[in-house]
Amino acid sequence: MSDFFYPKLKAVEALSPYVLRTRWSTNEVLDVNIEPVLRKTPDFTALLEPETFAKAHVAQWGHGVEWFDTELGADNVYAWGKEQAGEVSHQMLDAWMRRNELSLSLAAQALGISRRMVSYYRTAHKPIPKTIWLACLGWESLSREQARKLQAAV
Secondary structure (H helix, E strand, C coil): CCCCCCCCEEEEEECCCCEEEEEECCCCEEEEECHHHHHHCHHHHHHHCHHHHCCCEECHHHCEEECCCCEEEHHHHHHHHHHHCCCCCHHHHHHHHHHCCCCHHHHHHHHCCCHHHHHHHHCCCCCCCHHHHHHHHHHHHHHHHHHHHHHHHC
16 A cells, blocks of 8 residues: 555445445445455455355554455545545555646646645545546546647647
């Protein structure tokens, strides 16, 4: 886990096969379907057994979901839960910044918000409003269009 803040996992319950109900330090409750991760990662094959999957519990200090000898990091589980709930995750914002080679300052300038707010959003300190995510997508689209026009002019 990085030095970034991520919500701490307070409780986890295995629901239907491959779905976890997670409760977070942010008071959010997110149901997370982890089947795609389990199926594409050979190390997680044992978790495809319902009896094994049902033994999910919170890892020490709330930093993940743990089974006997397998663990998923809280930051990933939280991001997957947000995305599956139709919300924007901190990982999506971070990927947008990396894809466009934006520092905190440049991202803040592009979005018309403070550098501190970009940092809060990127580290999951605060939920990312849909309007901010739409601004990210719009900025990226306009930037690509400008790049195409420059290439056409050359």
